[in-house]
Amino acid sequence: MPPSADLSAQFATAEQRVRMLLQQPQAFSYPADLMGPVECIETHISWVLLAGDFAYKFKKPLQLDFLDFSTQALRHVACEEELRINRRTAPGLYLGLVGLVAGAAEDAPATLRLVQWQDAPPGAEPAVWMRRFAQAALLATALDEQRVSPAQIDQLARHVAQFHAAAAVAAGANSWGSAAAVQAPVDDCLAALHTPVAGALPGQEPLLAQVTSWCQHEGQALAPTFEARRAAGWVRECHGDLHLANIALIDGEAQLFDALEFSPALRWIDCVADIAFVVMDLAAHGRADLAWRFLNRWLEHTGDYAGLAVLRYYGCYRALVRARVAALRMDPTGDGSGSGHAAQTVEGYLELAAGFAGQRPARWSTPCPATLWLAHGFSGAGKSTHALALACQRGMVRMRADVERKRLFGLAPDAASDGIPGGIYTAEATLRTHQRLAQVAREVLAAGYSVIVDATLLDRDARALFLELAAAAQVPCHILSFEAPLPVLRERVRQRALAGGGASEADVAVLDAQWARAHPLQPHEEAITLHVDTTVPVDWDRLLSH
Numbered sequence: 001m002p003p004s005a006d007l008s009a010q011f012a013t014a015e016q017r018v019r020m021l022l023q024q025p026q027a028f029s030y031p032a033d034l035m036g037p038v039e040c041i042e043t044h045i046s047w048v049l050l051a052g053d054f055a056y057k058f059k060k061p062l063q064l065d066f067l068d069f070s071t072q073a074l075r076h077v078a079c080e081e082e083l084r085i086n087r088r089t090a091p092g093l094y095l096g097l098v099g100l101v102a103g104a105a106e107d108a109p110a111t112l113r114l115v116q117w118q119d120a121p122p123g124a125e126p127a128v129w130m131r132r133f134a135q136a137a138l139l140a141t142a143l144d145e146q147r148v149s150p151a152q153i154d155q156l157a158r159h160v161a162q163f164h165a166a167a168a169v170a171a172g173a174n175s176w177g178s179a180a181a182v183q184a185p186v187d188d189c190l191a192a193l194h195t196p197v198a199g200a201l202p203g204q205e206p207l208l209a210q211v212t213s214w215c216q217h218e219g220q221a222l223a224p225t226f227e228a229r230r231a232a233g234w235v236r237e238c239h240g241d242l243h244l245a246n247i248a249l250i251d252g253e254a255q256l257f258d259a260l261e262f263s264p265a266l267r268w269i270d271c272v273a274d275i276a277f278v279v280m281d282l283a284a285h286g287r288a289d290l291a292w293r294f295l296n297r298w299l300e301h302t303g304d305y306a307g308l309a310v311l312r313y314y315g316c317y318r319a320l321v322r323a324r325v326a327a328l329r330m331d332p333t334g335d336g337s338g339s340g341h342a343a344q345t346v347e348g349y350l351e352l353a354a355g356f357a358g359q360r361p362a363r364w365s366t367p368c369p370a371t372l373w374l375a376h377g378f379s380g381a382g383k384s385t386h387a388l389a390l391a392c393q394r395g396m397v398r399m400r401a402d403v404e405r406k407r408l409f410g411l412a413p414d415a416a417s418d419g420i421p422g423g424i425y426t427a428e429a430t431l432r433t434h435q436r437l438a439q440v441a442r443e444v445l446a447a448g449y450s451v452i453v454d455a456t457l458l459d460r461d462a463r464a465l466f467l468e469l470a471a472a473a474q475v476p477c478h479i480l481s482f483e484a485p486l487p488v489l490r491e492r493v494r495q496r497a498l499a500g501g502g503a504s505e506a507d508v509a510v511l512d513a514q515w516a517r518a519h520p521l522q523p524h525e526e527a528i529t530l531h532v533d534t535t536v537p538v539d540w541d542r543l544l545s546h
Contacts, residue, residue, distance in 0.1 A: 007070055010061035014125065017100065018047045018058060020112055025051065027112045044328065045069070045262075050132055056098060056114065057082075057128040067262040076126040082261040083128060089163050089239070089256040093131050093248075099124030133248055140244035143285050148249075153290050156247065156254035157297030160278070163256065164271045164302065167236040176268035177235025179223035185266060186215050186313075189320040196327040197350070200343050207354055211316065214357040218313050225309055229270055234307065238274040240267035243322065244281045272307040276314035277321075283364035284322070284352055289392040291364055296391055300403050300413055305440045308397065308447040315364065316356035323349035364395070370445050372470045373452040374463065376521075377482035378514050379506035380492035382534035386482060387454045390540050397444050401455035402503035404440070405433040413503045425505075434462050438469050445473050452480075458518040463525060479521070479529040486515060488535060 021027055022038045028051040039050040045067065049056045059075040062068075069075050079097050086094045099120025103111035117126065135141060139156075142148050170176045190212045197208050229235065239246070240260030247254050260267045275298055282291035299305055326346045331339035354360040373396070375383040384400060391398040403413045409424050411417060417424045437453050444451040457463050463479075470477035484492070493511050496502060506514075521529055530546075532538060 007061055007063060010070075014058070014061050015047075017102065017112060017125070018049065021049055021100075024112055027114055028052065028054070028056075029114065044325075053132050054095070055130040055132045057130065058100070058125065066266075069262075072123065072125065078261055079126040079128050082259075085237070085259045085261055085267070086257055088166070089159070089259070090248075090250075092250070093133070093255065093257055095129045095131060098127050098129045100127060133250060137248045137250065138245050139247040139249060139254060140281070140285065142249055143244060143282070143287060143290075148287075148290070150290070150293060152249065152252070152254060153293050154297050156278070157294050158301055159254055159256070160242075160275060161298050161301035164236060164238065164274070167238060167271075169233045170230065170235040170237075170268050172231075174268075176265060177226065177230040177270055179219070179226040181265060182226045182270070182273075183219040183223075186219065186317045186320065189317065189324045190215060192324050193320065193327060193346075193350075196330055196346065200330055200339070201347055201350075204347055204350055207350055207359070210359045211320070211350065211353050211357055214359060215313070215316060218357070222310055222313055226270070229272075229307070229310065234270050234272070234304065235268060236271060237267060238269050238271060240269065240274070242274050242277040243318075244278070244285065247278075270307070270310065270314070271302070271304065272310050273314040273317070276311055277318045279311070279364065280315045280318040280352065280356070281322075284319070284349065288364045288395065292392040292395055293388070296388065296398050299397065300400065303404075303407050305397070305399070306443055308444055308449055311447075312356050312358070316353045319349045319353035319356060323353065370448050370475050371450040372441060372445060372466065372473070372475055372477045373450065374457055374466055374477070374479045375452055375454040375482060376457040376463070376479050376529075378456065378458070378489050378518070379504065379511045380489035380496070381482040381484055382492075382538075383454050383456075383480075383482045384504070386532065386534060386538050387452045387480070389538070390480075391452055393540055394450070394544075396450040396452055398452045398454055399437055399440055399444075400503060401433055401437060401453075402505075404436050405429065406503065408432055408436060414501050417505060425510075434465055438465055441466070442469060442473065445475055456514060458514055460519040460522065467525075477528060479525060481521065481529050481531045482534050483531060484534050 018040060022040055025038055028038070036052075041048040041050065045060050045062060045064075047058045047060065049058070059069045059078055061070060061075070063070040069078060083094050083097060097117035098114045099117050101113050101115055101121060101124050103113070114127070115124070117124075136145075139148065175181050190208070193208060197204050239256055240263075241258065242256065246258040247256055249255075275295070279291045279295055282288070282294060295311075323346045326342050326349065329339070329342040330346065351360055352364070355364060373387075373390075375387040377383050384402075387398050390396065400413075405424055406413060406415060406417065408429070409417065409420050411420075411424075423429075434455070437455060441451050441453055453466060455462070457466070467477060489511055490508050493506060493508055496504065497507050530543060532543065
C-alpha cells in the first residue's frame, strides 16, 4: 500500500538518524579511538549498524503487505519477538534491546546515544543488540569459498533437528500448517513473479507457467497430507527463513540466526518446509551432495521419513521465495547496474524450482525410476560410510538399521543401549528393526525417492523381506555387497569400539558370530548384486557404469 505522509516522515527521520549514527561512534559507548568506522548494512526492512564487536538492528518504519512496522510500539514488539525466537538457537549472539535517544538540536547537530532498553525514555527507537561476527562466517560465504566440511553439515543437521524437537507444536485451534495456509504463500510468490518475469525475462514465462500449474496441482493433491502432518504434530514454531545467509559458523559450528519475526504464519510451519530451504540453498550453491547429506542426517535424527512426501513441494516454494527476493532488485527498465545480475538470479531460481517440480533436469535431483538398494555385509565392512557417500553423490535416502533399531527403543543414534532391560539385539528386536526398515523404505519409494537400506542382511529371510517389497512396489532392486577380509573387519570393529560415539555397538564377538552363521547369497540374489571391495577406494562412477 502507498505510504502515508506520516509514515514517509517517520522513514525520513529514521534514515537521517541512522546516517548520523555512522558519524557518531561515541553514541555506542566506545571511545572513538578504540573503534573502526561504523558500518551500515541495509536490507529490505532493516538497517544493521556494525560498531566494534557489536551489531545493532533497527526496523525500518514500513507498512507492507506482509509486515507492519509503522509505529514505534510495533517496532518494539517486533524487536522483542526477534530477540525471543533467535535466543532459541543463538543465545550468545542476541544480547538484548537498546534504545536510540536523540538530544536537542537547536544550533548544533543532534547528539545521539544508545542506552539499554530499560533505561530508555519514552519514544526511544528500539534496536536489537547483537554480538557481531565476520561476514566470512556466513555459511553461504564459507560454502562458496569451499570452507565447509561434511562434519559441519552433520553438525548443522543435528542442530536443526534438536531445534525442531524442542520447538513449540501448533495447537489444533489455529490454522497454521493447514492446506490453505501452506498453499497461500506459494500462490503469493507465483503471483509476485508474474510481472517481473514478463517484463525482464519473457523467455521464462512458459517455465513460470509450468511451475505454476505444477504447484496448483501438487498443492491440491497434497492437501490431505498437509492436514495429516499438522495433526501429527509436525507443524511447529520453526525458523521460517533458513537459507544459508541466516546460518553462521561460530567457532566452527553452525548456528541459526535471523529467524522470521514479523509473520507467525510464515514461522509456524511444517519442519520439512524449514529444512527445504537449507536443501534448496545448498543445491543453489552447486553442492547437491551436501544437500543430500544434510537431508539424510536430519532424517536420521528425526525419523521423519514420511515428510519426504512434501519435500519437493516445499523445495520448489523455497526456490520461488529466493526468486521473488531477487526480483525486488531488478530495475523494471533493465538499466540498473545490478538488474542484469538480479535477472540471472531470478532465472536460476526458477530453473531450480522447476527441477524440484520435475519440469527440468535439476541441480537437486533423484535417480529415476526410484530404486531399492540393499547394503549387505558384515560389521566393519564399510556399509554405512560408503552407502552415505553413494546417497550423497547420486541423490538417495539412506536408512541405517543401527539408528532405526535404537529409535524403536527411544534411544538417540549415538546413545548406548546397555540400560535397556534385555538389550536391543534380541531376535525379536532384529525382526522389529527389519520391519521398521521395510515400512520406511516403502514410504520413501512411494514418495519417489531411491533408498539404500544399510543393514547387515546376512540372513536370507531378512533379504527376502526387501526383495518382496521391491516386487510389490514394482521398483528395481540391487544388492551392494560390501566386503573385506575377516582380519581387516576385526581391526576396523576394534578401532570403532575404541573411538566410541557411533550408532553401531557391534564388537569383535558380534562380528565373529555373524561370520559363523551368515547365509551366502543365493543365485537369484547374486544376479542383482554388485560386490564392493572396501579395502581400496570405492569409485561409484566406475562400479555403477558396469
